Amino acid sequence: MEQPIYITLDYELATGDVNLNEIVYRLKELSDSLMLKILEQILKSYDDLIAERLTRTDIYASKQRKGLGRHLRSDDPNRRFCRGRKVRKRGYRRQPRKISTVFGDLVLRIREVECLTCGARYCPLLRALKIGAYAHKEMNFEHEVIEAVIDTNYRRLIDGRSIDISLGGIHNLVVGSDIDRLYQDSVEVKKMSAVMADGTGVKQQKGRKGELRVAIGITHTGNVEPLGCFTNTHWSQIEQIVKERIKQAKGLDIPFVYDGEPGLDDFLADVAQSQRCTWHGPRGLYHALWEDGLKKKDSQPQTDKLKQLIGIELAEGDFQILKDEDKQPVKDRYEASKKQIAEMIKLFKDKGYDHGAAYLQNLSERLFTHVEIWLKTGVIAPKTISLLERVFREIGRRLKKIAWGWSDKAVTNLSKMIMIKQYSREKWEQYWKAKLGIKGYFSIQITSVTS
Numbered sequence: 001m002e003q004p005i006y007i008t009l010d011y012e013l014a015t016g017d018v019n020l021n022e023i024v025y026r027l028k029e030l031s032d033s034l035m036l037k038i039l040e041q042i043l044k045s046y047d048d049l050i051a052e053r054l055t056r057t058d059i060y061a062s063k064q065r066k067g068l069g070r071h072l073r074s075d076d077p078n079r080r081f082c083r084g085r086k087v088r089k090r091g092y093r094r095q096p097r098k099i100s101t102v103f104g105d106l107v108l109r110i111r112e113v114e115c116l117t118c119g120a121r122y123c124p125l126l127r128a129l130k131i132g133a134y135a136h137k138e139m140n141f142e143h144e145v146i147e148a149v150i151d152t153n154y155r156r157l158i159d160g161r162s163i164d165i166s167l168g169g170i171h172n173l174v175v176g177s178d179i180d181r182l183y184q185d186s187v188e189v190k191k192m193s194a195v196m197a198d199g200t201g202v203k204q205q206k207g208r209k210g211e212l213r214v215a216i217g218i219t220h221t222g223n224v225e226p227l228g229c230f231t232n233t234h235w236s237q238i239e240q241i242v243k244e245r246i247k248q249a250k251g252l253d254i255p256f257v258y259d260g261e262p263g264l265d266d267f268l269a270d271v272a273q274s275q276r277c278t279w280h281g282p283r284g285l286y287h288a289l290w291e292d293g294l295k296k297k298d299s300q301p302q303t304d305k306l307k308q309l310i311g312i313e314l315a316e317g318d319f320q321i322l323k324d325e326d327k328q329p330v331k332d333r334y335e336a337s338k339k340q341i342a343e344m345i346k347l348f349k350d351k352g353y354d355h356g357a358a359y360l361q362n363l364s365e366r367l368f369t370h371v372e373i374w375l376k377t378g379v380i381a382p383k384t385i386s387l388l389e390r391v392f393r394e395i396g397r398r399l400k401k402i403a404w405g406w407s408d409k410a411v412t413n414l415s416k417m418i419m420i421k422q423y424s425r426e427k428w429e430q431y432w433k434a435k436l437g438i439k440g441y442f443s444i445q446i447t448s449v450t451s
């Protein structure tokens, strides 16, 4: 149907006094309530049109009632749909329906009709608008609230606008979200140069401390590919889920980078090759030697040495044109470093630095994976988890702002949303378009504005 809407506005203007800013300021104030009135008008016309088509079966052919008047047969225990499409108008329900919209609260009059075939009473407009029987908000509203929470400006969204939602309401929106759908597709591992995972503490309900764990992939172009977010979940369970998402035929020449978190030593072992974060390595050694009783000035020469041993520079550029003699210096240094680390371990053992020896032993087995991969394939893979730490900072900053009373599910879902919005913007937009059901069935233009 094509319909005009007429808008009449009155304005008063202090001639000679008013400035442009004030005019714009007042117009801006008007916009939400104007939209709400237009929405009301469109729904009213639509309701009339539907009622007209369902009552005047003498004028309208059945194909003009397509998509209208669907209802369950009255008193049918099997809850089947009625074939009847001819109705009698039965006025309006006493209670209008309040629906929260992005423009503010819409108060919708609910017209009822009675089916002449089965006698059922129903509201054809709610059916036509695909509003559930008990829905009290539309999805754009949810979209704006979620976006505001992620951008940490939800206070501004609510204050000074007719939007009304409590912290508890936001919690429910986040918990009820189906964002998990976006974390189920399989991920093309061919496009990735590393997988990494780590955990960080988060404050939850009643000051309880929880742990948020995140797994990401790094693409060849250096982008973050979210693989999963988990709250208070065991690593073995996370491993299973991540593995299911990674599409691959055989063991891969990509590293799994981690900072030495217990439980991650053999994470994804049959998919990727463990690489301890080379930035955390020396720090971990400092801590282990401190446990052995060494002061910083005594352990520093050792941690500095380790730093230098793992700092092997790999030549960037096309591996195909690298000759063996280009690779040889790296190979030599790699072997020398391994040897010197073995000597360090022996030295620690001789001196009785048991923690230091055990730490370095464990570290040494997973320290040069990126060098080995380069020697084999020429791909320079990440060797630190700095990108993942940036992800944690992004999530943490937002969770902290609103983090009271967040349950496991809320922390998980919100983190998932933050990651998708931040790193897969296109997916995020598609997700909302699909949820909103934007399919090109409604368009509106301004024909003229005159006075």
Ligand SMILES: [Zn+2]
Pocket (backbone or CB within 6 Å): 071, 072, 073, 074, 082, 083, 084, 115, 116, 117, 118, 119, 120
């Ligand atoms: Zn019926």
